[in-house]
Amino acid sequence: MKFIHIFLIVINILNFNLLKADEIKSENEIAKNLRCLICQGQSVHDSDSEFAISLKLVINEKIQQGMSEEEIYSFLKMKYGEWILYDPVFNRNTYFLWLLPILIFLAGGAIIIKKFYYKK
Amino acid sequence: MKSKFIPLIFILIFIITFVIFYKGLKNPNIYTPSTNLEKEVPPFELKSFENDSIIISEKIFKNNDYYLMNIWASWCIPCKVEHEFLMKLKNNEKIKLIGLNYKDNFKNASSFLNDLGNPYDLIVSDRDGTASIEWGAYGVPESFLIYQSKIIKRFIGPINNEDLLEIQKLIR
Numbered sequence: 001m002k003f004i005h006i007f008l009i010v011i012n013i014l015n016f017n018l019l020k021a022d023e024i025k026s027e028n029e030i031a032k033n034l035r036c037l038i039c040q041g042q043s044v045h046d047s048d049s050e051f052a053i054s055l056k057l058v059i060n061e062k063i064q065q066g067m068s069e070e071e072i073y074s075f076l077k078m079k080y081g082e083w084i085l086y087d088p089v090f091n092r093n094t095y096f097l098w099l100l101p102i103l104i105f106l107a108g109g110a111i112i113i114k115k116f117y118y119k120k
Numbered sequence: 121m122k123s124k125f126i127p128l129i130f131i132l133i134f135i136i137t138f139v140i141f142y143k144g145l146k147n148p149n150i151y152t153p154s155t156n157l158e159k160e161v162p163p164f165e166l167k168s169f170e171n172d173s174i175i176i177s178e179k180i181f182k183n184n185d186y187y188l189m190n191i192w193a194s195w196c197i198p199c200k201v202e203h204e205f206l207m208k209l210k211n212n213e214k215i216k217l218i219g220l221n222y223k224d225n226f227k228n229a230s231s232f233l234n235d236l237g238n239p240y241d242l243i244v245s246d247r248d249g250t251a252s253i254e255w256g257a258y259g260v261p262e263s264f265l266i267y268q269s270k271i272i273k274r275f276i277g278p279i280n281n282e283d284l285l286e287i288q289k290l291i292r
Binding site: 037038050051053054055057058061079080 | 223248249250252253254255256258259
């Protein structure tokens, strides 16, 4: 009987650990995708500035409130603009950025095909 | 065919690189928020600076008054610079100054106010900086001019004489 008791307690503690780890992981993941606005070239996750520390607290708070990752991004986008997100949104200003790799890929393909075609 | 193709690619790569650098290097890489946004005041529930009573934003910003929400801290040097202008604004009856004490401790902040004077009608304290995030602020000092529960103008950095004149013009 005692054994079962202890067993149950251990299982419970382990489960709570998992829950906590999950939260920390998603908080870090979100913070990594955010640009620290006052420190150049650093993410919020990497930075220890006052702004970043507060922002991490806010992210934590929002996770506790049950907001999803996407909701937190859009909340911060509303407050600080698109600049805070590392992942640039597809719009008129970023067409070039997103399409350039595809264009280069196609051009490379064209060169290869052309070479084979001319060899034959 | 080959001899024509290769120089063409080189020229193309050169042009693309040139355009990217020409455009990219010109852009300032610093975050510059827009200062002229008509946004609703973000609701908050914060502790008062003097005691631990809780202050709700809806009760502060009544409709037909102008408010200047000023984020400050005693450890922030530019806040000392802007302080004299806030003191000048204090004499204006049309505007109320709300201070948001950012990541500060009570002792330092109150000696700051004792030394330089207290321009604020009300001070709320933001110990962990989370309320400032709700306001879209990213540093101290920062000020928001509020009218009818809307932010009509935002001042980033210390308020100077020009800003003071602008505020006085807007609230006339």
